[in-house]
Amino acid sequence: xxxxxxxxxxxxxxxxxxxxxxxxxxxxxxxxxxxxxxxxxxxxxxxxxxxxxxxxxxxxxxxxxxxxxxxxxxxxxxxxxxxxxxxxxxxxxxxxxxxxxxxxxxxxxxxxxxxxxxxxxxxxxxxxxxxxxxxxxxxxxxxxxxxxxxxxxxxxxxxxxxxxxxxxxxxxxxxxxxxxxxxxxxxxxxxxxxxxxxxxxxxxxxxxxxxxxxxxxxxxxxxxxxxxxxxxxxxxxxxxxxxxxxxxxxxxxxxxxxxxxxxxxxxxxxxxxxxxxxxxxxxxxxxxxxxxxx
Numbered sequence: 001x002x003x004x005x006x007x008x009x010x011x012x013x014x015x016x017x018x019x020x021x022x023x024x025x026x027x028x029x030x031x032x033x034x035x036x037x038x039x040x041x042x043x044x045x046x047x048x049x050x051x052x053x054x055x056x057x058x059x060x061x062x063x064x065x066x067x068x069x070x071x072x073x074x075x076x077x078x079x080x081x082x083x084x085x086x087x088x089x090x091x092x093x094x095x096x097x098x099x100x101x102x103x104x105x106x107x108x109x110x111x112x113x114x115x116x117x118x119x120x121x122x123x124x125x126x127x128x129x130x131x132x133x134x135x136x137x138x139x140x141x142x143x144x145x146x147x148x149x150x151x152x153x154x155x156x157x158x159x160x161x162x163x164x165x166x167x168x169x170x171x172x173x174x175x176x177x178x179x180x181x182x183x184x185x186x187x188x189x190x191x192x193x194x195x196x197x198x199x200x201x202x203x204x205x206x207x208x209x210x211x212x213x214x215x216x217x218x219x220x221x222x223x224x225x226x227x228x229x230x231x232x233x234x235x236x237x238x239x240x241x242x243x244x245x246x247x248x249x250x251x252x253x254x255x256x257x258x259x260x261x262x263x264x265x266x267x268x269x270x271x272x273x274x275x276x277x278x279x280x281x282x283x284x285x286x287x288x289x290x291x292x293x294x
Contacts, residue, residue: 020047023054028065028233028293030058037073040140042081048122055125065293066233067129068225069152070136076161079143115175119144123177126151127248130241132232136225142166144176151181153244154228155212158221163201163211165194184251185211236275237293242268
């Protein structure tokens with residue numbers, strides 16, 4: 001039995017009436033499992049949007065202190081489910097629009113709008129989540145699924161997994177934030193190599209290039225992911241959120257802006273969080289801190 005099930009009596013975080021997403025919360029740790037192994041855990045539009053909603057809800061839920069994201073079967077997530085289609089949109093305008101007969105089925109701006117409200121929303125919901133997010137990379141992560149993994153704060157990768165920026169092999173431009181995330185992890189030249197060839201990235205390459213934090217023997221992956229996620233869930237949650245935000249902004253800041261942001265963030269942590277006072281008190285009293293998450 002996995003340590004996850006052995007150590008906790010799980011109750012549902014909220015009632016998620018969707019067998020394709022397994023959602024459990026215990027002791028501040030939210031585990032989200034994509035459960036579509038028969039299609040490589042690819043995301044239909046509706047499932048993608050539900051996943052975005054879960055991260056947005058978790059970001060503001062005081063009961064959630066860390067998040068663990070993984071998949072079932074041999075894949076983590078293989079991107080968009082190209083066989084499924086988004087539901088037809090119903091106009092909310094108070095009048096009917098009479099489009100010209102020769103108007104294109106996909107007018108200019110429609111694809112960009114679809115990305116903004118779809119995969120880009122999902123990537124942002126993970127990247128900006130106010131709780132630390134660990135990716136338990138159990139198997140293949142391809143296309144948007146690879147960038148979903150890269151948007152997480154920490155990645156533990158199975159020695160049986162692969163990362164694939166597969167876009168070029170479909171003659172489409174990398175999306176889901178890949179051209180933003182990848183150069184910041186591996187540098188511009190390596191990012192170009194990965195994106196322009198679209199080859200499989202092995203666990204040893206992913207570790208060497210700085211794409212993941214650790215590569216783990218597959219049978220030990222769940223144990224280590226649980227240990228890391230539990231440690232974060234027991235930490236000073238607001239301090240972790242502020243630190244994550246500073247790090248996310250650091251590459252867009254000059255030194256003066258970064259130091260100003262740091263000063264304001266430190267003041268916010270020290271004056272508005274119980275955990276900061278507890279951390280200092282525990283140090284002075286030479287005891288382990290007992291963080292509450294606020």
